[in-house]
Amino acid sequence: MDHLLVLLLLLWSSALQTEGTPNSTESEEVRLVGGDSRCAGTLEVKHKGDWKPVRGLDMVIERSGDWTLKEANVVCRNLDCGSAVSVVKRKESSVRPVWRIESDCVQSGSSLRDCARSDISSSILNLTCSDSVRLVDGTSLCSGRLEVKSDQSNQWWSSVCEDDFDQQDAEVVCRELGCGAPSVLQGALYGEVEAPMWTKEFQCGGHESALLDCRSSGSARNTCSPGKAVGLTCSESEEVRLVGGDSRCAGTVELKHNGDWRPVRGSYWTLKVANVVCRNLDCGSAVSVVEREESSYRPIWRIDSDCVQSGSSLRECATSESSSYILNLTCSDSVRLVDGTSLCSGRLEVKSDQSNQWWSSVCEDDFDQQDAEVVCRELGCGAPSVLQGALYGEVEAPMWTKEFQCGGHESALLDCRSSGPARNTCSPGKAVGLTCSDSVRLVGGDSRCAGTLELKHKGDWRPVRGFRWTLKEANVVCRNLDCGSAVSVVEREESSYRPVWLIDSDCVQSGSSLRECAISASSSYILNLTCSDLLVRPNISVSSSTYGVSEAQQQEFRVLRGSTFTISCSIQPQYPGGSFQLTFTSSNTTHNYTQPAVNHSAHFLFPAAEPAHQGNYSCVYHVYVFSHNFSSESRLLSLTVSDPSVHHHFIRVVVLLLTLLLVNTALCCCCKACRGQKPGRQENIELDDYNLGVPAAGGGPTEEEGAQGAE
Template sequence: MSHRVLMLFLSVWSSGLWAEDKHASTVPGDYRLVNGGHNCSGLVEVYDEGTWRNKYSEPWEQTEAAAVCRKLNCGSVVSLRRYFNHDGSDEVYRLRITCSESLRLVNGTSRCSGRLEERSNQSWSLVCKDGFQWQEAEKVCRELECGPPSALFGELHREKEAPLGSKELQCPRNESDHEAAVLICSEQQFVKLHMAGASRCSGKLMMRQLINWLYVDEKNWDLKVVAAVCRRLDCGSPVSIRSRSISLKAGWRIKADCDVLSSDCLLFKPSTSVIEITCSDSVRLVNGTNLCSGRLEVQFDWSWSSVSEDGFDQQDAEVVCRELGCGPPSVLQGALFTGGPVWRKGFECEGTESALLACNISAPDRTPSSANRSVQLTCSDPNSLRLVGESSLCAGKLEMTNKGEWRPVVDWELIWNQVSADAVCRRLGCGTAVSANMKKEHEDRPVWWIKSSCIQSTSVLRDCVTLTGLGKSSWSMEVVCSELLLQPTIVTFPNSMEVFRVDQRELQVLLGSSFSIMCYIPAQYQGGYFQLLFTASNAALSYSLPAVNHSAHFRFPSMDLSHQGSYSCIYHLHVFSQDFSSKSQTIYLRVGASVTDLIIRLVVLLLGMTLSVTAICCYSKRLAAKARVQEKTTVICVGGEK
C-alpha cells in the first residue's frame, strides 16, 4: 500500500469510524452531530434519558456552539444555522453546526483570533511561529470563515511536554520554550442596512454571524449601540431608532451585556419586529461625553475632517444640532487639535437648513486665525422628564418628551429600582427617591422604551431611548422623591406697630407687647401639622399645631427676654406611606423697649428740645441787645467830634 493511500485510509478512519465509536457514548449530556459531511458537522443532538434528542433552546449563541465543537474534539465554529424540523415532532427547530476539522484558534478575544492549533492523531498541538508564513495565515483565516489576516506574531509557550504540530510546522523537540503562532483574522463585514431609504446610512439592520445574514430585532438596542453601527458603516452620528413590525422565521438578537459590537454579540431568536436605524450622512460629533457633544467632523469625498472654528457661528451650530436630533446648541468653542485633516471652508447657514452641507459653503481663508483649532460643540438634551398624576412635581408617573411628544417612560426589561429613581429625583431637583414602583394600567398606550440604568450614567436622556417608533405598554414607572413638599413660609404678626424690622431676617418686638407667628404652605395635600422651632443661647423649644387650611398660628401674649431668639417652621405630612417634612427659612426676634419706656423717652426728648430752643432764643436776644448798645455809643462819639 502506497504512502498516499495509507494516509487517505487513516484520514477516513479518524474522521469516520473513530467518530462513530466516540459518539456511541451513553453518558447523559453527551453531544453528537448527525447528517453532516463529516464528524464535525451536522444537526446537534444530546443524549438524554436513554435516547438521542434534538438539542435546541432559545436563545442559542455562538459560545454554546463552540462548547459543542470542543466536546467533539473539533476545531473552531465555522457556521451555525437553524432549520425547521419536518419530521412531524413537536420540536419545531433544529440546529446545524459546522466546526473546522483540523484547525482552531484558542484563547483569543473573538472566534477569529488566538493561538493557532492543529489536530493530528486525534490530539491538538500548537503551531510554531517559525515556518508559518502570511500565505498559510490567509488559508487558515479563509478556512475558519473569517476575514483576511490582520496580525501574525509569536507568543512564548512553556510546557513540560509541549504538544507538537505537524512535521512541517512542529516546534524543535530539544527546546523547552516554544514560540506559538498567534493569528488575528479580521472579521468579515457583519453589518449592513437593507432597503435603505434616501440615504445609504438609513435602513433595516442586518448582521452577519459566520455565514448567516439575518435581520436584527429591537431588543437591547439604544442610540449608544447604534453609534457603533454607524461607525462600522462609516456614517455619522446616530439620529434615530425605529421598530418595524415583520414576521421573521429566524433573526438575531443582540446580547444585553455586550459592550463592544461584534458578531459574537448575536443570539438566534424568532422575532416579530426589526430595527430600522438612521445615521447622519456627513456630520458627527466625536470624543464627547455623550452623543450630543464632541469635536465636530464632516465627511466629504469619503474622508472625515475636523471643522476649523474660523467663521463657524451659532447659526451653523443650530443646523448641526438639528441634523443630529439633539436640542439647541448650549456650548460652542474651539480647542487645539492636531490629529488629522481640518475642513477650512466656511459655512454660511441661515439656521433653518436640515443639514450642514446644505448650507452655502465659502472658499477657505488663506490666512486662518486659528490654524489648529477645531469646533467643539455641545448640544442641549432634547428630552425632559416630569412626574405627573399627583399634587407635587416630585411624585407621580414618569414621563419624557422626545422630539416634542410627551409619553410615559417604561424600562424595556420592566425593571425599576431605587438607584434609577434616585437619578430621576436628582434631575428634577427633588432630592432622593423614597420609593420606586411599577404599576399596571388598564390598557396599552404609546410609551418611550428606555434603559433605566442609563439614566444613572448619562447627562443626555436621548442616549437612553431604546425605541422611538412603535412601542406600547400597559406598565408605568412611579417614583416618589424626598423633597415632595414645597417650602413653608414663616410670618410674624404684631399688634399695632409694636414690631420693627431691623433687616430681612431680624425683627424687633417691644417688651411686653403681644405677637403671633404664622406658618403656612401652598396647597398640595390636606392634613399634616406644623412644628415651630425656637432656639436661643440657653434654650431650645418646640411647639406643634395641626395644619388648618394649610396654616397654623402660634400666639404669644407678652414679649420678654425669654422669647428672644431664632424661629423656623417645619411642615410634617404622612403620604404615600411615608413621612415627609419641609423647613422654612429662619427669622430672629429681638426684644425692644416697652411702650412706657418709649413715652418717657419721648417726653424727655421733647423737654430737652424745648429747653434747647429756649436757651437759644435767650442767647440770641442778649446778642441783639448788646449789638444795639454798641451801635448807640458809636453815634455819640462821632457827634462829639463835630
C-alpha cells in the same frame, strides 16, 4: 544522546496532550451528533444518565438567555474542537424532551450539567466548531495567537512560527473561523508560552476553506525562536452594512456571518446598541432603530442586546433563525457628539465632505445657539440646554475650517450656509461642547408633575410603557422635569393598543437617557407618574415686640431674651386644608411643632424667648391630595436670642449720645443770643471757629481785613 532527546520530546508531547485535553469525565457529558465531524452537529448533554438535545429559546416569549457564539465556544473548548464558528436554532416537526440551558448560567462559569433544566421543545441547537484551528488569548473569537492541531494520532495544539505564515494563509484562517478579512498579522502580539512547535510551512493560495487543506512544506523546522508565534486579528468592521436606505448610514442592518449576508433581527435593541453599528460603519451617532415586519419569514441573524452591550462583537452575538421581523437603522452621517454622558451630549465633531474624510471638532467662535438647534434636531434629541466650549475636553485644537450660519430650521448641519474663508486661528480649549435635552412630559394629571409619562423621540410624542419600573426609574423623570422626587409609579391598562416607547428599567439604571433606552412597540399598558414637587415653597417670617417683622432670607434675626415672638408659616393657595410643621434645629436638639393650616397659614407663638430657642427654623407644609401625601419646605430662618443687659446697655449708650448732641446744640444757640443783633462777618467766622473747637484770636483775619474783604 539522540535517543534521549526523542524520549524527552515524547514525554513533553504526552504532557501537553494531558494538559490541553478537557477533563474526561466532563467532556463525556457533552457531544455534537449528526454533523460532518465530531466538532459539528446537534448539541446534546448527558445529565442524570439521560442524553437529550439542548433547546434554543423562543424570543417571542422569553426576554433573554438564548445561545450565541460565546456560549457555543464553551462547548467547543470542552470538546477540544477549536473555536465556535456558528450556532443555529433549528425547528423540528414535533416537540420532544430537551435540556433548557440558559446563556447567563453558562457565562457565569457553571458547567453545562449544572445549568440544565428538563423541558420539552421543537427548537434545538446545532453547533459548528473549527476542527483544527483556533485563536487564543485575544479580545474576541476573531483575534489571538494562532494554534493548529496536529493531524497525527497523538494530537495537540501548537502555535505557528510567523516565518512559516503569510497574508494568504491568514485569509484562509479568518475564513475558516467565520471572521472577516485579516487586519493585523504580527508575531507575539498575543503572547506565547514557549517557542512554536508546528513543523511545517503553510503554502496557501488564499482560496482554501480550511488551513489544513493548504499545501505545506515537508521539511521540519526546528529553528523558530520564542517571541515569533503568529498573532492574528481578523476584521469585523466590513461584515456589517446598512442597505436600502437613502445613504450608506441608513437602511436594513445586515451581517455577514459564515460567509452569508442576512438581515438582523434585534432582541430588545435600543439606540445604545444601534450605536455600535454606527461606530462600526464610521457613521456618527444612532438616530433611530425600528423593528419592521415583512410579509414572510426568511433566514436572519438574531442578535441579543445584552450580548452586544457586554462588549462582544456582533458576530459573537449572532444566532441563526427565521423571522419576519428585521431591523432598520438610521445613523447621523456627518455629525456626532463624543465623550459625553449620552448620545445627546458631548464634544461636537463634524465629518469633512472631502474624499479624504475625517472627524473634526468645531471652534465655539464659529457656532451659536441656532447652529446647536440644528445639531440637536439632526441627532433626534431635544432642544439644546448647554452650549459651552471645552465642556467635554479635546485632544487638539479644532480643525473645522468654516463658520456655520444656520437659521435654526434646517434638518442637518451641513445643509446650513457656511463662510468661505478658512479659519486657522482657533486655539485649544475652544471646541464646542453641547448638551441636548430629553423631551419628556407628564400629561393628563392635575399638575405638570403628575400624569401619563410621554417621551418625544424621532419627532413623535408617545406614552411610555415601563418594563420593571420602580420609584428609582421614576425619579429620573421627576428630576428631569425639576419636579422633586417620585411618589408613585403605576402601570395603567387602556382599552386598546397604541404605539408606545418601551423602556427597560436596567437601561435607565445604567445611566442612559430615556431616549437611548426607548424601543418602538405597541401596548395597552402605559405608565402614570406622580412627583413630589406639586407644591410651591411656603414662606416663613418672624415678628417680635422688640424688632418687628422679618421674612426668612437665611439672615440672622435677633429677639430679646424674655420677649414674645411669633414665627408665621404661609403658602400660596393651591389646595384646601393641610398642616404646617415648624421644624427647629440647633447644635444639640431638634423639635417639631404642628398646627393645621387656617387660611393657608399658621402662627407659632413663643411667650418668652430663651437661649434654648436659638437656632434654625423652617416651615414644612403637608397636604393629602391625589391619594398621596405631599410636602414642601421653606427656606431656613436663623434666630439669635440676646441678653437683656446687653440690650439695656446699648439703650443707655444711645440715650447718652443723644443728650450730648442736645447740649451741644443748646450751647450754640446761647452763643448766638449773646452776640446781640450784630451778625457781622467777623461774628460769623468766630462762631464757626468756636463750633469747630478752634480759638478765633490770632487765627483769622482782623476786623479791618474782613471789612476790606467785604468791600
